[in-house]
Amino acid sequence: MTIEKLFTPAQRQRLYEAIPARYSCRSYAGAPSAADWASLSYAAGRYELPGTRLLLRTVDPDIFTGIVLGYGKITGCTTVAVLCASMGTPHSRIHAGVLGEAFCLEAAALGLGTCWVGGTYKRKQLEVPLQADETVLAIIAVGVPAKGSAEGHKRKPLDRLCHGNPQAWPEEILAAAKAVQLAPSALNLQPWEMKLTGERFFIDTPDRQQLDLGIALCHAELAFTTPHRWLLGDGRREPLACADFSL
Numbered sequence: 001m002t003i004e005k006l007f008t009p010a011q012r013q014r015l016y017e018a019i020p021a022r023y024s025c026r027s028y029a030g031a032p033s034a035a036d037w038a039s040l041s042y043a044a045g046r047y048e049l050p051g052t053r054l055l056l057r058t059v060d061p062d063i064f065t066g067i068v069l070g071y072g073k074i075t076g077c078t079t080v081a082v083l084c085a086s087m088g089t090p091h092s093r094i095h096a097g098v099l100g101e102a103f104c105l106e107a108a109a110l111g112l113g114t115c116w117v118g119g120t121y122k123r124k125q126l127e128v129p130l131q132a133d134e135t136v137l138a139i140i141a142v143g144v145p146a147k148g149s150a151e152g153h154k155r156k157p158l159d160r161l162c163h164g165n166p167q168a169w170p171e172e173i174l175a176a177a178k179a180v181q182l183a184p185s186a187l188n189l190q191p192w193e194m195k196l197t198g199e200r201f202f203i204d205t206p207d208r209q210q211l212d213l214g215i216a217l218c219h220a221e222l223a224f225t226t227p228h229r230w231l232l233g234d235g236r237r238e239p240l241a242c243a244d245f246s247l
C-alpha cells in the first residue's frame with residue numbers, strides 16, 4: 001500500500017471534511033460507543049502502510065501524566081490507539097504519521113475527540129506485544145469529548161509556511177497547503193515548509209520531524225484530486241517529501 005492509494009474516494013471526502021473539526025481534546029466524558037469502537041477498529045485495521053500499525057487499547061485514565069508547556073493533563077480518557085513503527089523499514093515514521101492522523105480524522109468524522117500524545121504518558125502501563133525492531137512512537141487518546149472545540153486553533157499564516165505565493169498556486173495545491181496548516185504537530189511547532197516547483201509540491205520539516213511530516217502528508221493527500229505519486233527522500237540534503245504530478 002502507498003500513501004496515494006490509502007483512501008477510497010468516499011474516505012477521502014469524509015476525512016477531508018473532518019479536518020476543520022479536529023482539535024486536540026484533553027477532557028473526555030467517556031469511551032466511544034460500541035458502534036464507534038467497531039468503526040475505529042475497522043479503520044485501524046484497514047489503513048496499512050509499510051512499517052507501521054495502530055493497535056486499539058483500553059487504558060486506566062491515570063496513564064496520562066504531567067503538563068507540557070501549559071497543556072493540561074488529559075482527563076477521563078479510557079481508550080487509546082497505540083502507534084507502532086518498525087525501525088528497519090524505510091520511512092516508517094513518516095508512514096506512522098499518515099496512519100495516526102487518518103485515525104484522528106476518522107474519529108473526528110464520528111464526532112469523537114482525539115489527542116496525539118508523544119511522551120506524557122506512563123509507557124509501562126501499556127501492554128503491547130512488539131516485534132523485535134518495533135517501537136511505540138506515540139499514543140492517541142480517543143473518546144467522547146467533554147469540552148473543547150476547534151475554534152482555538154492557533155496557526156501560522158500560510159505565507160510563513162509556504163515559499164513563494166501560495167495564493168497564486170493551483171486551487172488543489174492551495175487547498176492542500178491550507179489542509180496542512182490545520183494539521184496537529186508536536187508542541188504546535190508547525191514545522192512545515194511547503195513549496196511548488198513546476199509539477200512538484202514539496203513538504204519538508206527542517207529538523208526532520210518525521211511524525212509531524214507524515215501528519216502533514218495525510219492532510220495534503222486528502223486535498224488532492226488529480227493523480228500524483230509521493231516521493232520520500234532519504235538523503236540529509238534531500239527534501240523529505242514531494243508529491244509529483246508529472247504522471
Ligand SMILES: Cc1cc2nc3c(=O)[nH]c(=O)nc-3n(C[C@H](O)[C@H](O)[C@H](O)COP(=O)(O)O)c2cc1C
Nearest residue numbers: 023024071116117118119120184185186187188211
Ligand atoms: C507528535 C505529536 C505529539 C503530541 N504530544 C502531545 C502531548 O504529549 N500532550 C499534549 O497535550 N498534546 C500533544 N500533542 C498535541 C499538540 O499539542 C497539538 O496538536 C497542537 O498544539 C495543535 O493543536 P490542535 O491539535 O488542537 O490543532 C501532540 C501532537 C503531535 C502531532
